[in-house]
Amino acid sequence: MPDTPPLWVDGLTRSYGRLVGLDKLDLTLKAGECVALIGANGSGKSTAIRTMAGLLEPSSGSVRICGHDPHTEPDAEEARAALALVPDTPLLYDDLTVRQHLGLVALAHGVLDEDTPARIDALIDQLGLTERADFLPTELSRGLRQKTGLACALIRPSRVLMLDEPVVGLDPPSQALLRQLLLDAKAEGKAILLTTHQMRFADGIADRAIVLGDGKVLDRGRWKDVRGRAADRGWLPDDA
Amino acid sequence: MPDAVASRARVSDVRRFWQTVLEPPGLLRRLEPAYYVLITLVIAGPFIYGTAREALAEVATPRALETWGPSIALVGLLALVRWGAVQGPVIFSVADVAQLLGAPLRRAELVLGRLVRGMLAAAGAGAVAGALVVVGFAGHDRGVAGGRAADLIVSAALLALLGIAGASLVQGSARWDRATRLARWPVLAIAVGLVMLASSGPTGRDVALWSGPWGWAVGPLVGRSALATVLLAVVTAIAVAGAVVRRGMASTERHLVRAEAREGAVAAIYSMNARYVGRSFASVGSRPGTTAGRTLRMPRTPRLAIAWRDAVAALNAPGRLGEALVLATAGCAICLVNADHPAAVAGGALVVYLGASRLLEPLRAETDKPSRVRVLLRKPQGKVMAEHALVPGAVVLAGAVLAVAGCAIAGELPSHGATAALLAVVATPAITMCAALSGRRGGQLPQSVLAVTYGDTTGMSSLILVAWVVAFPVLAIAVDAVPVSLAAEHGTQVLFGCLALVGSVSVVLAIALGWERQPA
Numbered sequence: 001m002p003d004t005p006p007l008w009v010d011g012l013t014r015s016y017g018r019l020v021g022l023d024k025l026d027l028t029l030k031a032g033e034c035v036a037l038i039g040a041n042g043s044g045k046s047t048a049i050r051t052m053a054g055l056l057e058p059s060s061g062s063v064r065i066c067g068h069d070p071h072t073e074p075d076a077e078e079a080r081a082a083l084a085l086v087p088d089t090p091l092l093y094d095d096l097t098v099r100q101h102l103g104l105v106a107l108a109h110g111v112l113d114e115d116t117p118a119r120i121d122a123l124i125d126q127l128g129l130t131e132r133a134d135f136l137p138t139e140l141s142r143g144l145r146q147k148t149g150l151a152c153a154l155i156r157p158s159r160v161l162m163l164d165e166p167v168v169g170l171d172p173p174s175q176a177l178l179r180q181l182l183l184d185a186k187a188e189g190k191a192i193l194l195t196t197h198q199m200r201f202a203d204g205i206a207d208r209a210i211v212l213g214d215g216k217v218l219d220r221g222r223w224k225d226v227r228g229r230a231a232d233r234g235w236l237p238d239d240a
Numbered sequence: 241m242p243d244a245v246a247s248r249a250r251v252s253d254v255r256r257f258w259q260t261v262l263e264p265p266g267l268l269r270r271l272e273p274a275y276y277v278l279i280t281l282v283i284a285g286p287f288i289y290g291t292a293r294e295a296l297a298e299v300a301t302p303r304a305l306e307t308w309g310p311s312i313a314l315v316g317l318l319a320l321v322r323w324g325a326v327q328g329p330v331i332f333s334v335a336d337v338a339q340l341l342g343a344p345l346r347r348a349e350l351v352l353g354r355l356v357r358g359m360l361a362a363a364g365a366g367a368v369a370g371a372l373v374v375v376g377f378a379g380h381d382r383g384v385a386g387g388r389a390a391d392l393i394v395s396a397a398l399l400a401l402l403g404i405a406g407a408s409l410v411q412g413s414a415r416w417d418r419a420t421r422l423a424r425w426p427v428l429a430i431a432v433g434l435v436m437l438a439s440s441g442p443t444g445r446d447v448a449l450w451s452g453p454w455g456w457a458v459g460p461l462v463g464r465s466a467l468a469t470v471l472l473a474v475v476t477a478i479a480v481a482g483a484v485v486r487r488g489m490a491s492t493e494r495h496l497v498r499a500e501a502r503e504g505a506v507a508a509i510y511s512m513n514a515r516y517v518g519r520s521f522a523s524v525g526s527r528p529g530t531t532a533g534r535t536l537r538m539p540r541t542p543r544l545a546i547a548w549r550d551a552v553a554a555l556n557a558p559g560r561l562g563e564a565l566v567l568a569t570a571g572c573a574i575c576l577v578n579a580d581h582p583a584a585v586a587g588g589a590l591v592v593y594l595g596a597s598r599l600l601e602p603l604r605a606e607t608d609k610p611s612r613v614r615v616l617l618r619k620p621q622g623k624v625m626a627e628h629a630l631v632p633g634a635v636v637l638a639g640a641v642l643a644v645a646g647c648a649i650a651g652e653l654p655s656h657g658a659t660a661a662l663l664a665v666v667a668t669p670a671i672t673m674c675a676a677l678s679g680r681r682g683g684q685l686p687q688s689v690l691a692v693t694y695g696d697t698t699g700m701s702s703l704i705l706v707a708w709v710v711a712f713p714v715l716a717i718a719v720d721a722v723p724v725s726l727a728a729e730h731g732t733q734v735l736f737g738c739l740a741l742v743g744s745v746s747v748v749l750a751i752a753l754g755w756e757r758q759p760a
Contacts, residue, residue: 055337057493073347073489081344091338100261101339107257108343152339 004067006031006082006160006191007052012061014051014215021047023215024061027193031159034182034192036202036223038230039212045195046088048212049164052193053085066159081109084158088165090149092137098124098148099133102155109156123151127177142169154181161185163194167201179205199227251349254340289375296372297379302462305377307438309458310448311431313399317454318427320362320403321410321420326521327498328411329358329404330490334499341495347488355487359404359480366400367393377461384461391460395469398476399457405479411498412490421525425566497524508683515604515683545617546627553602554631560598561635567595568639569646572664575720576647579654579728582721589720592668593713596636596675603628604679625680626754633672640665656731663723663735667742673749674716680753719745 007029014022022044029035037045050056052063054070063070070079092101102120106112124133127147137145146169153161161182167175182192182205196202202209202223209226211219219226219233264270330351332341340350370393377392378384409416434455438448449455449462453475459468504520536555539548554561571591578584606612606624617624644661647653654660689708693701723738 053342054492055496057491071491077344077346080342083342085338085342087338091335093333093335093339095262104254104257104261105339105343108254108340108345110344112253156343 004064005029006066007193008062008064008067009052010062012048012051012063013059014047014056015059020215022051022212023217025210025217027210029160029191029193031189031191032186033208034186034194034206036206036209037193037195037212038197038199038202038209038226039195039218040197042214043212044215045197045212046164047215049085049162049193049195050087053083053162054079055085055087081157082159084153084156084161086150086153086161086163086166088168090137090145090152092145092148092152094136094138097134097136098129098140098151101137101148101152105152105156111155111157120155123155126181127151128174143171143174146170147174150178150181154185159190161190161192163192165195165197167196167198175201199230203227251345254345292372293375293379296376297382298376300373300376300379302377302382305373305458306445306449306462308435309462310438310451310455311434313454313457314427314431314434314452317399317403317406318420318424320400321406322424323403324407324410324412325417325421326524327502328407329362330354330408330411330487330495331358331502332495332499334496334503337492337496337499341492349488351488351490352484355408355483358408359401359483362400362404363397366403367397369400370394370396373461388460391466391469392458395457395460395472398469398472399453402453402472402476402479405476405483408483409479409486411494412486414494417525511684513682513684515608518683546619546624547630550599550602550628550631554599554635557601560601564595564598564632564635565639565642567598568592568636568668569643571595572640572643572668573647573652575664575724576643576654576657576660577652579660579724582725585721585725586717589667589671589717589724590713592636592640592671592720593675593716595639596632596668596672597679599632599635600628600675600679603676604682607680607682622754625676626750629672629676629753632675633669636668636672637665640668654728656727656729659727659732659735660724663727663738663742664720666739667720667723670719670742670746670749671716673746673753674712674719676753677749678712715745 005028007027009025009027012022012025012027013020025048027035037048039045047056051058052065052070054063054076057071065079066082068079068082069075070083093104096104099120102123103112103116106116106120121133124130127150129144129147129151132140132144137148140148146166150163150166153163163182166178170178179201182194186192186205192205194202194206206223208221209219209223209230210217211226211230219229331354341347373396374384374389374392378389406416406420410420434448434451437444449459449468453472456468456472460466501520501524504523505517508514508516508520536548536551539545554564568591571588571594574588574591575585576588578588603625606621606628610621619627644653644665647661648657685705685708689705692704719742723734723742726734726738
């Protein structure tokens with residue numbers, strides 16, 4: 001389906017009982033495009049990205065990843081094949097090393113072949129994890145675990161990359177590296193959705209932005225325009 | 241970065257990966273648990289068997305099985321099915337949810353092995369439970385034919401299988417979850433009805449034994465036809481087929497909340513914190529923000545601040561409030577209807593105690609974060625704790641009054657009923673304070689208690705630990721059961737003595753509850 005957008009979201013709503021975590025979000029993400037979801041703590045960014053990724057069930061509305069519903073089996077299988085998610089807290093096995101994690105992810109996504117070890121080594125090297133490649137997650141710092149989670153998302157094939165607060169726990173050089181990796185992914189035609197409350201990080205990466213507050217869309221549009229308005233209206237400090 | 245086009249991964253490949261990465265233990269290592277079980281059985285087996293046989297022979301009598309068997313089986317079945325609302329047979333870790341459930345692997349295939357293992361474990365546990373019933377049933381030289389014993393063991397295994405199949409459906413579907421949650425109280429009412437029916441005579445017993453899978457499971461041991469086992473097998477097969485067909489349909493979110501709850505519970509077990517174990521599992525079913533947001537007009541005097549806060553908490557959890565009221569009413573009614581059976585009176589008192597415990601969540605919250613008391617409330621810690629017992633005490637008291645009125649209208653009060661009823665009502669504040677004192681201690685064994693047990697070689701330490709855990713429930717039972725039983729036997733002769741006893745205990749408990757303790 002060549003015309004199918006990588007991510008299509010229509011009226012997506014997620015409630016926690018009386019509390020509306022996300023209210024009627026519409027979004028279409030094109031290949032090679034990056035959209036930033038910005039907002040203060042509790043604005044609904046993580047709820048949005050987790051619901052779109054299939055980790056949370058929507059209360060109403062629809063999500064399609066490359067035309068497939070991530071919430072309904074077995075169609076969700078196709079959606080998962082096209083999606084790579086970097087959660088805000090890396091979810092790793094205590095008994096697998098960094099290298100073994102990447103091997104497992106490559107295998108589970110059907111891309112394990114004779115080139116895989118070399119690709120894993122290259123990615124580990126690129127992310128500065130070479131020294132710790134054979135360490136367990138319990139032996140890693142928060143930032144290195146975050147990098148491992150990122151590596152798990154990058155080793156697998158995907159058309160949509162979702163990152164929930166990817167810079168939390170990363171030092172400035174690692175943030176710069178992540179920025180470059182995301183620009184490379186955009187150039188490869190991946191659609192990127194990221195949440196952040198650090199607007200400076202999204203500068204130069206994001207093409208469009210959506211500002212969330214209390215689960216509602218407060219503003220949306222081109223990144224530069226939204227960034228200015230968000231700062232003017234005090235939705236976020238100019239750069240937190 | 242690899243291409244977006246990839247061959248489809250298979251679950252069997254992932255399984256092989258795990259076997260390669262985490263080398264499976266050798267044959268001898270695998271046989272180790274079996275060796276320990278075997279050696280334990282050889283050494284302690286005859287003793288355990290003899291003790292179990294003697295103890296169970298008192299309980300698992302033919303009459304008791306006919307009367308109580310279907311009800312107990314029904315409640316057990318409900319508990320097993322509801323296990324799916326908390327965990328269920330298909331278990332994934334949080335990392336599994338991210339790495340395996342997030343991968344394009346066929347869910348049905350991923351889940352099948354776990355589901356089968358869960359079913360086998362349940363069937364095995366059911367068979368063991370059935371075997372224990374047979375052991376008791378055959379005690380006191382009653383004996384039991386091999387065929388009937390085998391039938392009962394198979395029936396128990398089938399019932400457990402039925403329960404776990406139900407748990408699998410509940411785990412995978414919000415609709416099943418809601419339906420079984422709503423069915424809890426009706427099922428418990430049916431269980432009570434089955435006991436009454438089975439006690440009423442041979443026809444009632446027959447109706448109870450043929451009333452459903454819970455009755456069919458007991459049928460073989462009390463001489464009913466093999467048709468019961470066949471019916472049970474058919475129903476179980478249908479339920480298992482349903483669970484297998486619907487496997488893998490559970491949303492990722494349902495697996496994730498269960499995985500997070502289990503991780504929390506395991507961490508709480510390692511720190512020996514019983515309260516957080518329960519709280520972790522309870523988080524699976526909790527829906528933040530689902531309370532109706534009911535509120536009460538704030539009191540004008542600060543003296544009622546804590547009671548107001550507890551009343552708002554109770555109104556915001558109407559289910560819990562209802563459960564507390566029902567438990568208090570039912571417990572008090574059990575005490576009064578069976579006042580000449582001390583064991584039943586004790587059981588009733590325990591039910592009242594559980595009713596009081598249901599409403600003490602705000603008190604537990606203060607205990608868990610004493611600094612909150614210091615920052616938000618100006619009152620001393622002890623006074624705050626004592627005031628937290630007011631609303632639960634009022635609810636339990638209302639339940640007791642309702643029970644007395646109900647028993648009086650139904651003509652079920654015991655001999656010397658007015659005296660027994662008065663004492664049952666008067667004892668409720670003491671029972672509530674026992675629950676509050678138990679809740680105030682937190683869910684963790686304190687270091688001072690643990691310190692007593694260090695280095696102990698006499699075996700007394702385990703008794704101390706048990707005594708610490710059960711102290712307040714036992715005191716609550718005693719403060720209710722002793723006066724009510726005495727009053728039912730001796731009437732007004734013991735009224736003043738019993739009132740003095742209950743009053744003194746209540747005063748001591750109130751002082752203990754209000755004892756000021758400096759927040760940590």
